Amino acid sequence: MRSGLLFALAVALLIGVIAVGGALFTVSQTEQAVVLRFGEPVAGRGLITEPGLHFKFPLVENVVTFDNRILDVESPNLEVLAADNQRLEVDSFIRYRIVDALRFYQTVNSVMGANNQLASVLNSAVRRVLSEANQQQIVRDERAGLMVKIKEQADREARKFGVQVVDARIRRVDLPQQISEKVFGRMQTERQREAAEYRAQGSEQAQKITAKADRDVVVLKAEAQQKADQMKGEGDAERNRIFAEAFGRDPDFFAFYRSMQAYESAFKPGETRFLISPRSEFFRFFSAPEASAAPSADQSEPERSPKK
Numbered sequence: 001m002r003s004g005l006l007f008a009l010a011v012a013l014l015i016g017v018i019a020v021g022g023a024l025f026t027v028s029q030t031e032q033a034v035v036l037r038f039g040e041p042v043a044g045r046g047l048i049t050e051p052g053l054h055f056k057f058p059l060v061e062n063v064v065t066f067d068n069r070i071l072d073v074e075s076p077n078l079e080v081l082a083a084d085n086q087r088l089e090v091d092s093f094i095r096y097r098i099v100d101a102l103r104f105y106q107t108v109n110s111v112m113g114a115n116n117q118l119a120s121v122l123n124s125a126v127r128r129v130l131s132e133a134n135q136q137q138i139v140r141d142e143r144a145g146l147m148v149k150i151k152e153q154a155d156r157e158a159r160k161f162g163v164q165v166v167d168a169r170i171r172r173v174d175l176p177q178q179i180s181e182k183v184f185g186r187m188q189t190e191r192q193r194e195a196a197e198y199r200a201q202g203s204e205q206a207q208k209i210t211a212k213a214d215r216d217v218v219v220l221k222a223e224a225q226q227k228a229d230q231m232k233g234e235g236d237a238e239r240n241r242i243f244a245e246a247f248g249r250d251p252d253f254f255a256f257y258r259s260m261q262a263y264e265s266a267f268k269p270g271e272t273r274f275l276i277s278p279r280s281e282f283f284r285f286f287s288a289p290e291a292s293a294a295p296s297a298d299q300s301e302p303e304r305s306p307k308k
Helices: 002-023 101-107 111-130 135-141 143-161 177-247 251-266 281-286 289-293
Strands: 024-027 031-037 052-055 061-067 071-081 087-098 163-174
Touching (some): 024 031, 031 101, 061 101, 087 111, 087 143, 135 143, 135 163, 177 251
Antiparallel strands (some): 031 061, 071 087, 087 163
């Protein structure tokens, strides 16, 4: 009987430990919890936002925890029609925080359910806001202001799920693929046209520069040739003056010197042919001076008659 009593006490102790262990739970600093009794929040202590050790009734109550940090939802590329009828592909996302865990649990039940609902909210807000702006405003001029409007509209819709949208961003804005290809082709054609125009202008400038350079070369050569001819003429005139002045002092020597130059030019090996008399004036310096001065046979003195 004593052994049976000990066994009963052990079982009771085990049940007590299990009950105490099941009645305690912890909430970390990054979490908030909802205590449920048969699927319904417990009145008065259903929401726990303070971290630490907390109590619940085992077997009849359970705890659901939710992340207390900032979460994010990304929307796939969404095609919107801007105010200027320009189709755009928009990549956007929002960041949110669970501020009412009870309502969050009652409406979307989990983070996955909230992400699905908030993705639809984000798409609707993006379509509404961007449909009132043109492409230039979306891409450059008013992008920051448009993101603020998207955040405000998404936050109003998300409040009914117990969450607060803290930020909304447009990551990228692109043209659809077909339109991008057309725009790229149009830009490529325009750049090719500009390149051809620049090449034509460059070719025209090159021809002008080449023509001017050729003209300058002709002018410079003509001026240089004129100056060279002028200097050569002046040199020849000066040479002739010096020769005339020098040879004028002795005309006989001048005649002899000119004849020697003529002999040097005329008597070239293998090229000399003369059909003139050796006694011509051209060969006057080839004869001895005595022969030219001696009297001829026809000019001999006559015989004198004897005296009677």
